[in-house]
Amino acid sequence: MQNTRKPRSFFQSLVFGLMMSMLVVSISGCDDDDDDGSVNAPSSTDETAKYIFFFIGDGMASPQVNMTEAALADPNFRLVNGAITLGAMNLQHFPTAGMATTYAEDRYITGSAAAATALATGEKTSIGTISKNVAHTQDLKTMAEMAKEKGMKVGIVSSVSIDHATPACFYAHADSRNEYYNIASQMDESGFDYFGGGYAKGNFPGKGAGDVEIQMQNAGYEIVDNLGALKGVQPGQKCWAYTEYDGSGALFYEIDRMGTDHISLAEFTEQGIRLLDNPNGFFMMIEGGKVDWACHANDVVSATHDMVAFDDAIGIALDFYNQHPDETLIVVTGDHECGGLxxxxxxxxxxxxxxxxxxxxxxxxxxxxxxxxxxxxxxxxxxxxxxxxxxxxxxxxxxxxxxxxxxxxxxxxxxxxxxxxxxxxxxxxxxxxxxxxxxxxxxxxxxxxxxxxxxxxxWTSYYHTGVPVPVYAIGAGGNSFSGSYDNTDVAKKIIEAGELN
Ligand SMILES: [Zn+2]
Structure with a gap:
């Protein structure tokens, strides 16, 4: 049944949904086509997710979310530097929430590479591995690669370097997350349409064997380093956009970035939508990467500001969702908690x-x-x-x-x-x-x-911790994200909702 889903009007969807729920009631025990024994809640619509946003807050679990909620609820805290105007977090308006495990194949407390591999491919792997199996003998296909093969446009956005573990797991395959040049030089090979955020550490002097910018240009990518230039890139043109970056190739912390003309995570997301929007749909992964770094350092104010920047980017996706509610899926989760906040x-x-x-x-x-x-x-x-x-x-x-x-x-x-x-x-x-x-x-x-x-x-740690992470979802296929499940299931549910495989 799910494999024959076709686009239809909202009214048709409503009638069809009512018929289906009557059918399910009359034929008890008739399950959908999942064969893993798990019980899936029905989709919120019958549509395939044509536009998929996958937001990953690095180091984000419930304490980080609720700290940010508390900060936004306090008008004084919210007005630090006069830049935060939201009244509440966008992600908390999502109708569906679940809870996911985070553990890696070889360690209970995970790292960003193993966690992002699980979220990108639906397979567990070992600490430090970028979308390969534990034995490092096989590449694991990512949902972004599946989307590209299906004819969708693909964008990868991060507030840390574009070759850091989380974004890397969506377009690259490497034995170690520390192979920055190897990872960065897989950007052009992926053929993905948009890379936005930090710079490539793999292109730092002494890090690699080549010039990633030249490789990208040779592959047809337009490279821009400011918002004006990014806004000038034509839809359909492949693009790598970065902004001012710190010594790790990452965006500045939001608390330091506010008031500058550096491109924000929300602006990278907004421009990504403009470049990727097309009749075949798109997949975009957006990482809020420095929540994790601020939590490693036990600096809750910096972490909270980066959470707000992350949530602002989610707000941009919600605006798009409101224009295409039947065909858009937005999923928000963390890869692990950090700091024992x-x-x-x-x-x-x-x-x-x-x-x-x-x-x-x-x-x-x-x-x-x-x-x-x-x-x-x-x-x-x-x-x-x-x-x-x-x-x-x-x-x-x-x-x-x-x-x-x-x-x-x-x-x-x-x-x-x-x-x-x-x-x-x-x-x-x-x-x-x-x-x-x-x-x-x-x-x-x-x-x-x-x-x-x-x-x-x-704070109880300078490292990650093993608590579960919340998963928030809205839109086509969003209801399947309720309940408790493994982090690999987050990927499986997105792949299913988008019929990417
Ligand atoms: Zn970390």
């Missing part, structure tokens, strides 16, 4: 004070550079505390009495400041590792820890 902290008990976070105006990444610039300048701890007040509000009782530092917190900051200025600490020491993590600047990470804790936010 929790809403609640031991010393704040049942209280939260998220509004204390609204004074932070810089990411941990840019602040780390500021702290680094103090080395050898004779910067005093007292002057450093003044600087912290300015960029984080922390210690400024005139803003909020709850921002006052306790003696215990002041001592922690002073010790971290000394470590940042003078070095000489040993990260192999258990206590030092727990305080500063694998590579974070001691002073910066202590500032974000204390500010986060005062707000009632806590």
């Amino acid at each position: 929790s809403l609640g902290y031991a010393s704040t008990g049942y209280d939260t004070a998220f509004s204390l976070l609204k004074y932070q105006d810089i990411s941990y990444q840019e602040y780390t550079e500021i702290v680094g610039s103090w080395k050898g300048t004779g910067k005093t701890f007292a002057a450093a505390l003044e600087d912290v007040k300015e960029h984080f509000g922390l210690g400024d009782e005139t803003l909020d009495p709850a921002l006052a530092l306790t003696d215990y917190e002041r001592d922690q900051l002073e010790e971290a400041f000394d470590d940042s200025m003078n070095g000489g600490f040993d990260r192999n020491d258990e206590e030092v590792f727990l305080k500063y993590g694998p590579y974070y600047d001691p002073f910066t990470v202590t500032v974000t820890h204390i500010l986060n804790q005062k707000a009632g936010i806590s």
Whole structure:
């Protein structure tokens, strides 16, 4: 039955849907054509998903979603830098939600490569592997490749480098996610129509054996690096668009990007729709990649701003959905949680004070550079505390009495400041590792820890965790995403909804 779905009008769909539900009631036990024994909820429409948006929040699970919801609900937090105007998260308006596992074939707590392989191909693999089987003997076909073979146009968008693990798993196959040149040079081989977001790490000096930009140009891709040029690319023209990028080839953190003319994730998505829209439909994967990085660093404010940027991109897809509701599927999920973020902290008990976070105006990444610039300048701890007040509000009782530092917190900051200025600490020491993590600047990470804790936010890790991730869906085939299932099933459900295979 599902293989004979044809486009039809909304009214015809309604009548057909009513007939079908009567039929299902009258023939109890008659299942659909799935043979895996699972029970699938009926599709929201009978249409094949012709336009598919797959949003992946890297490091996004329920705590990241709900932290963002809380931030958006607070008018003061929301107005940091005057740029956030949404009243609530778009993804929370989706009619269907489910819960997915994240574990990899060889480790309970997954990594982005194994997780994105599962989400892109429907197969589990080992940590670090890009869309190949565990033995690395076979490429696993991705849903993006299936869509391309079917004649749909395909776009890949990410806020981190375009050859990073998550986007790579949709167009490349590699034994290791660290083979950046190998991965980046598969962009042109994929024949996909649009790559948007960060730069290619594989084209950094010393990283590869060739020039990825020249390979892309030879394959007919137009390469643009600003919004004006991107808007000038003609639909049907293959395009690689990037914007100003950081030392990892990624977009700047949203908290630092706001107010600049760097292309936003939402703008990459909007232009992607313009370039990809065609009568055969399209598939677009959009990753919010730096939620993960901010959570690794235990910086909840930067993570939240990147979540809002991600949700803004979802809003662009929702606008498209509203124009083509019967033929569009939007699926939003995370690849894994990161940081062990929790809403609640031991010393704040049942209280939260998220509004204390609204004074932070810089990411941990840019602040780390500021702290680094103090080395050898004779910067005093007292002057450093003044600087912290300015960029984080922390210690400024005139803003909020709850921002006052306790003696215990002041001592922690002073010790971290000394470590940042003078070095000489040993990260192999258990206590030092727990305080500063694998590579974070001691002073910066202590500032974000204390500010986060005062707000009632806590972190249990500098790494990913094994909690399940929410899956949100709307549109053609969207109802099949309710319930609890494996992360490989997310891919299978999308492939089924789009009849990609
Ligand atoms: Zn990560």
